[in-house]
Amino acid sequence: xxxxxxxxxxxxxxxxxxxxxxxxxxxxxxxxxxxxxxxxxxxxxxxxxxxxxxxxxxxxxxxxxxxxxxxxxxxxxxxxxxxxxxxxxxxxxxxxxxxxxxxxxxxxxxxxxxxxxxxxxxxxxxxxxxxxxxxxxxxxxxxxxxxxxxxxxxxxxxxxxxxxxxxxxxxxxxxxxxxxxxxxxxxxxxxxxxxxxxxxxxxxxxxxxxxxxxxxxxxxxxxxxxxxxxxxxxxxxxxxxxxxxxxxxxxxxxxxxxxxxxxxxxxxxxxxxxxxxxxxx
Numbered sequence: 583x584x585x586x587x588x589x590x591x592x593x594x595x596x597x598x599x600x601x602x603x604x605x606x607x608x609x610x611x612x613x614x615x616x617x618x619x620x621x622x623x624x625x626x627x628x629x630x631x632x633x634x635x636x637x638x639x640x641x642x643x644x645x646x647x648x649x650x651x652x653x654x655x656x657x658x659x660x661x662x663x664x665x666x667x668x669x670x671x672x673x674x675x676x677x678x679x680x681x682x683x684x685x686x687x688x689x690x691x692x693x694x695x696x697x698x699x700x701x702x703x704x705x706x707x708x709x710x711x712x713x714x715x716x717x718x719x720x721x722x723x724x725x726x727x728x729x730x731x732x733x734x735x736x737x738x739x740x741x742x743x744x745x746x747x748x749x750x751x752x753x754x755x756x757x758x759x760x761x762x763x764x765x766x767x768x769x770x771x772x773x774x775x776x777x778x779x780x781x782x783x784x785x786x787x788x789x790x791x792x793x794x795x796x797x798x799x800x801x802x803x804x805x806x807x808x809x810x811x812x813x814x815x816x817x818x819x820x821x822x823x824x825x826x827x828x829x830x831x832x833x834x835x836x837x838x839x840x841x842x843x844x845x846x847x848x849x850x851x852x853x854x855x856x857x858x859x860x861x862x863x
Contacts, residue, residue: 595694596836597653600778601633602626605840608634608670615695616720617658617675623668624657631656631676635778637815637836638690647792648815649686650833653678675720682713682818682831683791691718713818713831753854762796763789772799775850779814779833788828789816795832801849810845813838 595610597620608622624632631654638649655673663669675695680686684702691697697718705715757772761782768786780797789795792815799810814832834843 595636595638597634597636598836599624599632600635600652605844607836613695615675615697617673618655619670619672621670624660624671626657628657628660632673635833635836638686638694648794648835649689649792650815650817651678651680651686651690677717677719679715679717680817681715684716687716687718753850753857755853755857757853758800760798761789762798763787763793767798773829775853777847777850779817779831781829781831783827783829785827788819788830791816791819794835797832797834799846799849801845803845810842810849812842812846 608620610618610620634653636651654676657671658674659672661669703717753775760767770782770784772780773783774781797812797814801810813835817833818831820829
């Protein structure tokens with residue numbers, strides 16, 4: 583009989599990779615407080631760590647809310663079909679993180695994984711206008727004495743893995759756009775672009791945290807103008823003084839077409855290249 587340190591829970595989590603960066607989408611079939619099994623190819627070898635952007639969708643009282651949480655997972659087992667193709671992989675939780683609000687991590691740990699003990703570390707942002715990061719480091723059971731010394735130490739910005747540093751980067755711009763809440767559209771502008779989301783400033787209505795919006799970016803492709811529409815989840819709403827513009831941050835949904843996300847990232851690359859060229863002048 584197989585014995586597990588932590589019981590498995592039936593839960594469906596959709597996730598995408600941001601390191602290594604691929605367009606693959608994987609889904610979990612079961613999770614526990616120590617590990618997870620995803621159906622899909624991690625495209626790395628056993629022992630590697632992958633960085634995932636996960637979406638946990640919860641329905642309550644007729645409403646649907648999506649909680650975005652980022653995770654670092656060590657690939658400990660890769661399963662294959664009889665023909666040798668990768669079917670899925672088992673992973674050990676290394677850490678989970680979120681930005682702007684600690685609630686998604688608390689919900690994920692308590693309600694999804696059943697974790698009731700531990701310490702969520704707050705990492706202050708590099709920029710004064712950026713939201714903080716919240717990180718939970720999972721213990722490693724390397725011996726019978728409990729967690730290793732490394733996992734119990736508080737994490738500082740200099741100790742972050744490449745995936746966390748990747749999330750902290752962004753390009754400050756002024757990019758006109760629109761956003762849709764339900765059937766109503768509002769004018770706004772992007773003031774910070776990231777590979778998986780952006781920050782919007784607007785004189786219109788700011789949507790509540792965890793609500794779903796559609797971001798509409800006027801774009802050009804092959805000399806034709808069109809609207810690039812991206813589904814997103816609101817992760818942070820800034821409480822500003824009356825009479826000033828509202829600001830909110832969004833993370834792009836995994837439900838977006840991969841080609842649309844690729845088009846957005848090409849826009850980000852062009853903006854970044856343009857800013858770099860201006861600095862050289």
